[in-house]
Amino acid sequence: MRTRRKGSGLPEPHTPWEEIVPGLWMGGHYWLDGAGTVHPVVADGRFDVVVSLFVRPDHGPPPGVDHRVAEIPDGPLTAEQLVTVRKLAQGAAQDVAEGRRVLVRCYAGFNRSGLVVGQTLVDLGHSPAEAVDLIRRRRSRHALHNGLFAQYLTTGLDVAALLAGLDAPS
Template structure:
């Protein structure tokens, strides 16, 4: 499940480097001629973190791969916790000098959520991290306002608040 952006174009490359060692991408992009292409990961990265899965999109053999599918919409506490876990992996691997790709379908929202939290874990402010993602990946990155709210509130707070809704049922 993903948010259908109003006229949101595909990215212009399969992935972009946000800070040294930390890349953000998707499973599709448009080449220079405007043709929609599959973004297939080979062995360009040491670690690939996928928040969306499509068969045939890699990564190649020997690449560490973590996959946690989450929707591009409201998250439950367990999904926010999984996002935090993915961000912890990404930040630790970047600190260790590994090349990390975080990806989702289009490479805008779910991957943006993890990349921003990874940057926060690496010492960036939330505002700077959001700016970097939008500047380096696309102005369309993090077009899901709920994910921006999660990040500006803090994912720990967002996890607790989303859990309160479960108590009402």
């Protein structure tokens, strides 16, 4: 599984996570402090649900926290992967609506988590453009820098899955 490309020119995350809307958090597996020290991010018991699109040993969450794992690449997604993202977002939207605290995370907390959080925001009533803007204002202006993921949100994950399925070998 490919993670973030080295030398991408993007800054490292400077916080473990941010709250995008009440109850919905977005983050990664590490962050860099002002002195340049890298710190691991361990999802702890402050969250009711953790959605991991990238996993590392010993990064949580602890037992008792609902942990949903679906490792996906930071690149073009298959129809099946897009359906998985859609289901994760639907579940996260329902959890947030029911008052649960949800963390969606990937490696750095910019792209894959941004796709799931973006679709969750759409499911909660935001337009795709509003969702992308909100994520970039709250997490980082570099979030969703993978233009394909922003296009998936604009197109709609259901339509994107249908289109991706057209390219699949029969």
